[in-house]
Amino acid sequence: MKASPPFFLYVLGNLILVSFSTAYTQLPDEALKAIPRPGDEFNIKDGKLLAPILQPRVPGSSGSTAVLTHFADFFGRELTDWAITYQNSSSKVAVLGNKEMPFVNMIATRDPPWSNPGEVGYLTLVAHYDSLMKPQGFIGAIDSAAPCAMLLHMAKSLEDALTKKWAGMVEAGDYEFEEHKGLQIIFLDGEEAFDTWSDTDSIYGAKSLAAEMESTYHPALSTYHNALSTIHLFVLLDLLGSRNPKVPSYFKVTHWAYKKMADLEKRLRDHSLFGSSGFPWFYDLDKSNDRWMGGMIGDDHVPFMARGVDVLHLIPSPFPPVWHKMSDDGEHLDTDTTEDWAVLVTAFAAEWMDLGDYIGVKSDRKRASGDDQVEKIISKTEL
Numbered sequence: 294m295k296a297s298p299p300f301f302l303y304v305l306g307n308l309i310l311v312s313f314s315t316a317y318t319q320l321p322d323e324a325l326k327a328i329p330r331p332g333d334e335f336n337i338k339d340g341k342l343l344a345p346i347l348q349p350r351v352p353g354s355s356g357s358t359a360v361l362t363h364f365a366d367f368f369g370r371e372l373t374d375w376a377i378t379y380q381n382s383s384s385k386v387a388v389l390g391n392k393e394m395p396f397v398n399m400i401a402t403r404d405p406p407w408s409n410p411g412e413v414g415y416l417t418l419v420a421h422y423d424s425l426m427k428p429q430g431f432i433g434a435i436d437s438a439a440p441c442a443m444l445l446h447m448a449k450s451l452e453d454a455l456t457k458k459w460a461g462m463v464e465a466g467d468y469e470f471e472e473h474k475g476l477q478i479i480f481l482d483g484e485e486a487f488d489t490w491s492d493t494d495s496i497y498g499a500k501s502l503a504a505e506m507e508s509t510y511h512p513a514l515s516t517y518h519n520a521l522s523t524i525h526l527f528v529l530l531d532l533l534g535s536r537n538p539k540v541p542s543y544f545k546v547t548h549w550a551y552k553k554m555a556d557l558e559k560r561l562r563d564h565s566l567f568g569s570s571g572f573p574w575f576y577d578l579d580k581s582n583d584r585w586m587g588g589m590i591g592d593d594h595v596p597f598m599a600r601g602v603d604v605l606h607l608i609p610s611p612f613p614p615v616w617h618k619m620s621d622d623g624e625h626l627d628t629d630t631t632e633d634w635a636v637l638v639t640a641f642a643a644e645w646m647d648l649g650d651y652i653g654v655k656s657d658r659k660r661a662s663g664d665d666q667v668e669k670i671i672s673k674t675e676l
Contacts, residue, residue, distance in 0.1 A: 317553065320640060320649045325560060327653020328639050330568075330632050331446045337434075337623030342367070342445045343631075346438040347623045349431060350424045352483050352497070353395045360422055360441075364399055364480055367445055372452055375401045382501035388488035396483040396498040401448070404475040405459050407468060411515025415477035416645045417524045418444050418638065420531065421484035421498070421593055425617065432622040435613055437484075439626060440530035443635040444478050450639045451476070454651035473516065476642060477524070481593050496593050503596035521600055526550060528605045528641075529594045533634050535613035536569065536627040542577040544598075545585045547605045552578060554605075557640045566636065568629030574609075607638075 334342040345363040350356040368375050380398040385391045399422075404413045420440035424433035432438065455476075462468045483497030506520040517523045526547065532538075542551040555575035561567050594604040615621040643652060 318644060318647045318649060320557075320644050320652070322560075322564065324643065324649045324652040325557075325640060326564060326566060328566075328636050328643070329450055331442070331635050332632075334446065335442060335628070335632055335635070337626065340442075343439065343442040343623075346422070346441055347432055347434060349429075350422060350433075351426045352397075352423050357397075357423060357482070361397060361399060361480075364401075364422075364441075364445070368401055368448075371449055372401075372403075374452075374456070375403050375448065377401050380498075380502050380505055382498065382505075384483075384497050384501075386487050386494070388494065394483070394487075394497070396501065398482055398498045398502045399480040400502075401478040401480075402475060403448070403452075403455060403477075405468070405473060406463060408473055408475070409515075411511025411517050411523075412473045413475045413523060414473065414517065414525045415475050415523050416642060417477040417479060417527050418447065418642065419479045419481060419527060419529045419593060420444055421481040423482050423485055423498075425485045426487050428619055431617075431619060433485075434621050434623050434626050435532050435534040435615065436617070436621055437531050437533075438623075439534035439631050439634075441480060443530060443533070443631075443638050444480075446635040447639040447642055448476070448478060451643055451646065451648060451652075454643065454648040455646065457651045458646075458648060474525070474646065476646065484593050490591065495591065496595060499593040500596045503600055503602075507600055521597070521602065524597070524602050526605060526645075527594055527597050527602045528638075529592060529607060530634075530638070531592055531606075531608045532612055532616060533607065533609070534626045534631040535609070535615060536630050537571045538574050538609035538613070538630070539572075539576060539611070540574050540607060541588065541610050542575075542580060543589055543606045544604060545580075547603050548580065550605045551575060553644065554607075554637065554641055557637055557644070561633070561637065561640065567633045569627065569633050 331342065334340045337344060337347060346360050348356045348359065350360045365377060368377055378400045380400065383393050383395050386394050420437045422437065422441050425431040481498040484495065484499065486494045488494055503521065509520040511517055511519060542548050555573065555578055558573060558575055590606065590608055590610065592606065592608065594606055598604045615625050
């Protein structure tokens with residue numbers, strides 16, 4: 294018979310989880326203004342972040358391998374402190390005569406330097422990198438080359454601030470359990486259907502990864518019992534890069550995060566930090582209880598949400614006009630909108646990681662007092 298851990302350790306672990314999940318600090322204006330725009334790195338011809346992704350990348354193809362190599366080279370060159378792992382699977386595809394198709398997911402994580410396995414909870418940002426098999430030659434710029442590039446930009450833009458914050462905390466010995474939080478980026482393979490979208494012909498990589506993370510256990514007495522439970526919020530980017538997106542709030546449990554995105558969008562627009570014009574993207578702020586039924590869009594989040602993971606789905610509704618058409622290419626991306634999304638996602642991650650004191654400000658700026666921090670706390674379930 295296996296003995297249960299002492300009750301006080303169980304209680305302590307749950308208090309740590311609550312403390313972590315409730316902390317969220319708003320970025321000061323100077324930090325918001327200092328978030329860089331992608332600029333030339335999002336050039337569709339030779340931009341070093343986006344251009345290499347703008348090619349057909351059907352699972353198992355040379356294009357898929359090339360894009361995955363692009364991601365790996367980026368982290369190996371620019372962000373050497375990120376840990377890179379791959380999760381491989383295969384599945385028989387009926388429309389291909391039950392051919393066994395390979396799928397490769399890439400997971401990049403950035404942990405505090407003092408942390409141990411099973412101690413870090415993540416803001417997990419996700420996009421799929423595969424493209425449709427039909428029509429032949431389909432690029433999929435909004436679906437989802439541009440979202441992948443946005444995540445690369447986010448990681449690069451926050452690296453110096455993360456390094457500065459964590460180095461200072463190590464030097465001062467100033468870190469507690471609630472500081473055991475990191476960033477995780479997941480590039481998923483096999484989101485698209487090979488024939489017609491169905492429960493059995495779609496999200497191949499997401500299904501495999503969610504199941505494996507659920508069965509990947511951490512050492513005894515870890516804060517998080519398995520890899521899946523380390524995900525505090527699963528933010529899925531899809532179909533982003535067309536002009537004037539309208540993004541609903543899909544799930545009540547993450548409406549708080551939706552409102553934080555909306556607030557950041559408003560602040561960025563108020564400070565003239567957005568290049569795009571038009572109405573707010575996040576318009577769905579006031580929802581009554583009877584408006585939360587239905588409306589979910591099938592996507593890579595489904596197998597994670599089915600296992601209890603909180604999901605913020607960043608996908609427009611209605612879909613952009615180029616969806617699943619050959620016109621979904623680099624030339625049909627709206628440059629300002631694509632860059633604005635990259636800035637917004639970076640700002641959201643910076644707030645989550647409490648980097649306001651480390652972006653665009655002098656390194657000796659004092660951190661907020663304890664009372665100030667209390668005033669900035671937001672509950673994950675507050676609507």
